[in-house]
Amino acid sequence: MxxxxxxxxxxxxxxxxxxxxxxxxxxxxxxxxxxxxxxxxxxxxxxxxxxxxxxxxxxxxxxxxxxxxxxxxxxxxxxxxxxxxxxxxxxxxxxxxxxxxxxxxxxxxxxxxxxxxxxxxxxxxxxxxxxxxxxxxxxxxxxxxxxxxxxxxxxxxxxxxxxxxxxGNEEKAQEFIAFRRAQIARVTDRIASQPDLVRPKVFIERAPGNDAENGCCRSFGPANFGEMVERAGGHNIAADVIKTTFGDISIEQLIVQNPDHYIATGSNWAAESKTNRFVHVGRGADPQAAREKLQALVERTGFSGLKAVENKDVHAVWHQFYGAPYEFVPIQQFAKWFHPELFADLDPEATFREFHEKFLPIAYKPGYFVSLEKGTN
Missing domain, CATH: 3.40.50.1980 (Nitrogenase molybdenum iron protein domain)
Structure with missing residues (x-):
């Protein structure tokens, strides 16, 4: 018994x-x-x-x-x-x-x-x-x-x-960490193998259009999105001025630095924004609507003569990457923007889709990035 x-x-x-x-x-x-x-x-x-x-x-x-x-x-x-x-x-x-x-x-x-x-x-x-x-x-x-x-x-x-x-899932935590490391290494290992790599100057603006003044220029120092830029083979120009995680540079400093790439962080802030000038990127976002908002941002005073704007190297990235350990996705996308030939085989969309399939209980939907189309007025 x-x-x-x-x-x-x-x-x-x-x-x-x-x-x-x-x-x-x-x-x-x-x-x-x-x-x-x-x-x-x-x-x-x-x-x-x-x-x-x-x-x-x-x-x-x-x-x-x-x-x-x-x-x-x-x-x-x-x-x-x-x-x-x-x-x-x-x-x-x-x-x-x-x-x-x-x-x-x-x-x-x-x-x-x-x-x-x-x-x-x-x-x-x-x-x-x-x-x-x-x-x-x-x-x-x-x-x-x-x-x-x-x-x-x-x-x-x-x-x-x-x-x-x-x-209660330490094993899954280690799987997450291993996936994240491996996807970042796909960029950083290749960058490290290029001793003569020319790093483009990059300005990443924090949540532009989500304020009443529609001013400029909130950004990132050596951490967070600033570090993602560096790991992707760019030079974060704001880190030359900002030594903390977040900070500001002046429009005059931006003009003097004349970046090769401009990146805005954006999200769906309709519930709290007073102006609705932000770039709505993120899960399922409309790319054409996002491009229109992105174009409006670079029509602000001081932007028209920037090399990034003249060459249409103007982009937006989902702001919420800044608070989740999904930075392997923007690092891969930044690398493609900064060094398209070196990373021609890299597909950040496929990477994020794989992450959803392996780890998340929701299905993947694109919309996390957008760029101005080259060859258009």
Missing amino acids: IARYARAIIALLPFLGSPALAETITDVAGRTIELDLPAKRVLVGEARQIHVIAALTGEHMLDRIVGWRDDFLTKDPDSYAAYVERFPALETLPRFGYVPNGTFSLESAIALSPDVLTLNIESQKGAEESGLEDKAAAAGIKVVYVDFRANPAKNSEKSIELLGKIF
């Missing part, structure tokens, strides 16, 4: 899941946290972390999530719609505000009894100053910081590993 019960329990083990075990981890802020892993109830402190969580959990994306920040609908509605279509329960998932601007309600979060709150590293200062970290700890909520934006080269892989632990 006992042996029969033992055999029955053993047979059920694969369906019971792994028990949560106390483990000590170190987050990207260098904080040591002891928590039971995998977590049972997770509050996602930035909804765009879904781009990583979905790759780690697939069809089980919502199994452990009890709430999320309210940014997905306004910052990335095209992706939001795709995930809601696949997971309708997302529409009723409790939403929370942003820690740095004071709209995050810890009381509402506590009511959901989460084990873990995953915050992006830029929230740390606000969380400390507001006492959120201490109050969360008193309520039994472990705060874990991740980073895909401020210093992705340093923190992206660590952050993927952390989310892999929290969501």
Whole structure:
């Protein structure tokens, strides 16, 4: 009789899941946290972390999530719609505000009894100053910081590993990391093999047209999109001036530098933009409409004489690549723009499609890049 019960329990083990075990981890802020892993109830402190969580959990994306920040609908509605279509329960998932601007309600979060709150590293200062970290700890909520934006080269892989632990799929996290490394190496290895490579000067403008003034020129220093430009074999001219992740250069500096390529970051910001001048690129975006917005951007004062504009080396890239470890895709696309002959065989669209098929629970749709067509007025 006992042996029969033992055999029955053993047979059920694969369906019971792994028990949560106390483990000590170190987050990207260098904080040591002891928590039971995998977590049972997770509050996602930035909804765009879904781009990583979905790759780690697939069809089980919502199994452990009890709430999320309210940014997905306004910052990335095209992706939001795709995930809601696949997971309708997302529409009723409790939403929370942003820690740095004071709209995050810890009381509402506590009511959901989460084990873990995953915050992006830029929230740390606000969380400390507001006492959120201490109050969360008193309520039994472990705060874990991740980073895909401020210093992705340093923190992206660590952050993927952390989310892999929290969501109970460390093996998938390592598969993700390996895929990402291999796809970046397809560009960087070839660049390294070209000792006489001439790096074109590149200006990448951060979210132009998504402000009331329609001014210029927000950009990136040596990290984030700035680093992607460098890894793709270009020279990010803004890094000569900006030494932090984000910053500004003047239109006069842009004219003096006279870049060979101009790249705008764009997304669907219709829910929050006052001017609707941004370039709408992203999942399923209309390329012709995007080109019209891109053309309007380079008709601003000071742009007409730039080499990039005269030669129609004018492009747009999905802004949300800047906050997810999908940078292997823009690195490949940038490399094709900067060195078309060297990377004639590279197909970034196929790469991103493969990533969706291997890791994501939603189907791929193009629209993440656009360029002005050469030979047109």
